[in-house]
Each structure stands twice: as C-alpha cells, then as structure tokens.
Amino acid sequence: MDAQEVQLDSYPDGTVQARHFRIETRQVPEPHEGQVLVRLRRLGLNAGLANRIGGPDTPYGPSIKAGDVPASDGVVEVLESRSAAFKPGDLAVRKSPWRSIDIAAEDELRSIPALGSGIPLEAHLTILGHTGFTAYTGMMRFGEVQAGDSVFVSGAAGGVGSCAMQFAKAVGATVIGSAGSPEKVKLLGTLGADAAFNHRDGAVLDLLSAAAPTGIDLFYDNVGGEALEAALEHLRFGGRAVICGGASQYARGSEVKGPSNYLRMVYQQLTMRGFDVTSNEDLRPEFEAEVATWLRAEKVRSVHTLVIGFAKIPEAFASLLTGGNSGRMIVDCDS
Ligand SMILES: NC(=O)c1ccc[n+]([C@@H]2O[C@H](COP(=O)([O-])OP(=O)(O)OC[C@H]3O[C@@H](n4cnc5c(N)ncnc54)[C@H](OP(=O)(O)O)[C@@H]3O)[C@@H](O)[C@H]2O)c1
Structure with a gap:
C-alpha cells in the first residue's frame, strides 16, 4: 500500500x-x-x-x-x-x-x-487531549473548583488555560482570565470569561484588582512571576492556588522569581499546590466522560x-x- x-x-x-x-x-x-x-x-x-x-x-x-x-x-x-x-x-x-x-x-x-x-x-x-487532561486534573482534583467560586486563570488563552477556564465555567464558577494581546483577550470573552485583561496593559496587581474587586477563591497558574504575586494578594481567606506551570519563569536559571508576599499564605490560611498530570492517569475515565458531556451540551468547545x-x-x-x-x-x- x-x-x-x-x-x-x-x-x-x-x-x-x-x-x-x-x-x-x-x-x-x-x-x-x-x-x-x-x-x-x-x-x-x-x-x-x-x-x-x-x-x-x-x-x-x-x-x-x-x-x-x-x-x-x-x-x-x-x-x-x-x-x-x-x-x-x-x-x-x-x-x-x-x-x-x-x-x-x-x-x-x-x-x-x-x-x-x-x-x-x-x-x-x-480539550479531550493532553492540554484538556492537564487543565481538568489541576482544576478539578487539585483546585477542587466549586460552583460560585471566583477563579483567576493566568495564561488563559493558552492550550491548558483555555480548557481550565472553560471547565471552571462549566461547573458554575465566575472566571477571570489573563492573556497577552487584545485578540487573545477577545477570545477569552468568547469562551465565557466573566472578566479578562491583557497582562501587558499595566501592573497585573492593578489589572486583577479591577477585574476581581472582591477577591478570588482559586488561582490556576500557568505563568508564575507577577501573576502569582498578584493572585496571592487577591486570594480570600482559605483560598487555593494551583501551580500548573510558570511560563514567565522558564529558562531564567538562577533568576527565577518567587512571590515576595508568600507570608500572606499564613495570615489568610491559603494553600498552594503544584501537580504533575502524569501521576493522575486514574482520573482519565472521569475526565473523558465529563468533558464529552460538556462538549455535547456545548458548555465547552475545542x-x-x-x-x-x-x-x-x-x-x-x-x-x-x-x-x-x-x-x-x-x-x-x-x-
Ligand atoms: N503540571 C503539568 O503536569 C503540566 C502539563 C502540561 C503543561 N504544563 C504547563 O502549563 C503551562 C501552560 O501550558 P500550555 O501548553 O497551555 O502552554 P501555552 O499554550 O504556550 O500557554 C502558556 C501561556 O503563557 C503565557 N506566557 C508565556 N510567557 C509569559 C510571560 N513572560 N508573562 C506572562 N505570560 C506568559 C503565554 O500567554 P500570552 O501570550 O497570552 O501572554 C502563553 O500562551 C505551561 O507552563 C506548561 O509548562 C504543566
């Protein structure tokens, strides 16, 4: 042949x-x-x-x-x-x-x-592939997203971020996304973001304050750096941060920057949790069934x-x- x-x-x-x-x-x-x-x-x-x-x-x-x-x-x-x-x-x-x-x-x-x-x-x-599975694992298993949560996703127009945002919306959360261009911010609107901003438009701390004036319950981080610091500042008492990746910090060697305000985790009793999707294969059948249901109901899209x-x-x-x-x-x- x-x-x-x-x-x-x-x-x-x-x-x-x-x-x-x-x-x-x-x-x-x-x-x-x-x-x-x-x-x-x-x-x-x-x-x-x-x-x-x-x-x-x-x-x-x-x-x-x-x-x-x-x-x-x-x-x-x-x-x-x-x-x-x-x-x-x-x-x-x-x-x-x-x-x-x-x-x-x-x-x-x-x-x-x-x-x-x-x-x-x-x-x-x-959305049913590697990026979707990563987003589902971080958002559902480690973020434990709930209806009514206010969720901030950084790198929200990226492969993982666009799925993470849609999954949080599908369970009934309010979602704020950040991305790096006006076109990407527009895309976030079409994916159901309740608020979205371009992280190049100013200090992320101020942009997030404007987008989530009453704070957030959950932060899904693909970017790290300034986004992580801003999110820690906005997490409400008992809030959660899930560290999926840190695209802004890759290839920086010894220059990698952690959040200077991490002690807020003590006062606000926050949790920060990193994960590796490859250790979560047991979640795949649930992921495939749930996301297929959401796709058919047009709650999420590829x-x-x-x-x-x-x-x-x-x-x-x-x-x-x-x-x-x-x-x-x-x-x-x-x-
Ligand atoms: N934990 C795991 O098991 C696992 C598995 C897969 C991937 N990951 C990680 O998840 C993250 C997302 O992966 P992906 O496949 O969605 O990648 P992606 O499509 O490239 O998205 C990452 C986004 O990060 C943003 N970004 C890059 N540099 C930045 C900077 N300096 N400041 C602010 N934003 C910046 C870019 O968005 P803008 O252009 O909109 O700024 C980019 O689109 C990556 O960090 C990746 O390493 C983790």
Whole structure:
C-alpha cells in the first residue's frame, strides 16, 4: 500500500517555511504480530518542533535532519490489526509521523473511547487531549473548583488555560482570565470569561484588582512571576492556588522569581499546590466522560484552527510559526 509522507527538504535560514518540506510517496509494509496499520485522520502541530529542525536533540524529541519525517500527536484510525487490543475502525491517539498511512506498534497507541456523536475528532488533540487532561486534573482534583467560586486563570488563552477556564465555567464558577494581546483577550470573552485583561496593559496587581474587586477563591497558574504575586494578594481567606506551570519563569536559571508576599499564605490560611498530570492517569475515565458531556451540551468547545488536507501540513506548520492560528493548529488529513 502507498502512503504519502512529509519530509524535511532543506534547512531554513531563518523562519521555517512550507518550501523547506517536500511530500514523497512510499510503500507501507504489512503489519507484523503486535502491530497495526493506521490511517492518519487529524494531526496536531506544535511550534516547538521548529527548534529541532537542524538543531540539537531535546527532551521533546530528536533533532530533525534533511530527509527525516517529523512527528507530532495525531488521531489515527486502525485499518488492519495484528493486535488483540485493536480492531479495524478503532480510533487512537499516537505520536504520529507526518505520514498518511503507517505501521504502529500496539503500545504506541492510546485508545480513544467511543464517545458517540457530537464530539469532533480534533477535540482529542485539544480539550479531550493532553492540554484538556492537564487543565481538568489541576482544576478539578487539585483546585477542587466549586460552583460560585471566583477563579483567576493566568495564561488563559493558552492550550491548558483555555480548557481550565472553560471547565471552571462549566461547573458554575465566575472566571477571570489573563492573556497577552487584545485578540487573545477577545477570545477569552468568547469562551465565557466573566472578566479578562491583557497582562501587558499595566501592573497585573492593578489589572486583577479591577477585574476581581472582591477577591478570588482559586488561582490556576500557568505563568508564575507577577501573576502569582498578584493572585496571592487577591486570594480570600482559605483560598487555593494551583501551580500548573510558570511560563514567565522558564529558562531564567538562577533568576527565577518567587512571590515576595508568600507570608500572606499564613495570615489568610491559603494553600498552594503544584501537580504533575502524569501521576493522575486514574482520573482519565472521569475526565473523558465529563468533558464529552460538556462538549455535547456545548458548555465547552475545542479551541483550534483546522486546515484541510494532508498536503497542507507544510503550509499549516509555517503558518503556525507566524501566528496564523487561534488555539491549536490541526490538519484534517481525511483528504
Ligand atoms: N503540571 C503539568 O503536569 C503540566 C502539563 C502540561 C503543561 N504544563 C504547563 O502549563 C503551562 C501552560 O501550558 P500550555 O501548553 O497551555 O502552554 P501555552 O499554550 O504556550 O500557554 C502558556 C501561556 O503563557 C503565557 N506566557 C508565556 N510567557 C509569559 C510571560 N513572560 N508573562 C506572562 N505570560 C506568559 C503565554 O500567554 P500570552 O501570550 O497570552 O501572554 C502563553 O500562551 C505551561 O507552563 C506548561 O509548562 C504543566
């Protein structure tokens, strides 16, 4: 059987563009015992992959050299199976080479449960995928969000933040979000934020005071730094802070800055809790069922830009690098 694949053609001198890739046809072998033949249905793209093109190996994957086929997470459909765990027609998520049809080992695939109608395939790469699961774990398990809570989410237009915000809204909380541009602030409004601000418009402490004048019960932090300090200042007595990440503090080495007002945790009896999503797999069935229900009821949605056609992968990737997307960039590879 023939498959199409996207290969790196040449190294960019500056920003990666579509012309740095080429599409080739290759023959796919028959699956062996323990393997399945899969068709790529949706491919999720990450800008970080650009750093590996001609660059060093990173914890997220090896260096991508000319002739290599990049890989990112995708939704695949099983065409033929030599595995007891999968049958033709099953859907799964996989770190997928940019290849239309491929052989995969059974342990490379994570099954997607049959969630019925009303769930778009691309949701498995966003709100039902890794970012959604991270947001759900932090918001529900560690944040213990309740109806009526006032919740502040930093980095709220990001992959995790946009899900965290929507989950808090879905349970009946009041939600305040921060993001870094007017367009992103507008997006937060469409996702149901009760208040939203651009953290570049002034001191976060003042912006949060204006957005949440009576304080907050829960802070979901993706950013750290100034946002964390401002949130600690606004948490009400007994309030909770969940530390998901600290994007503003990454790559700062010994310059990482913690909150100078942490003693407020004593006076206000606050809790601050960090978590790693990978230690919470037991929560996944509940997450999948609950978020599918919310998706069907249109209480939450997948935030993504969909590009149609396998052959458009290079253009979609180049566009992602110049900000041509709102939410996750996903390619529909059905055609
Ligand atoms: N705990 C876990 O298990 C776990 C799992 C996955 C991810 N994470 C963490 O969760 C966070 C969100 O991940 P994600 O996938 O949603 O990433 P993302 O889409 O890149 O969102 C992060 C956002 O942080 C904001 N940001 C970056 N630098 C900033 C700065 N200096 N000041 C203020 N805001 C800044 C940016 O928003 P604006 O452009 O709007 O400012 C960016 O969109 C990251 O910190 C990540 O490391 C944790």
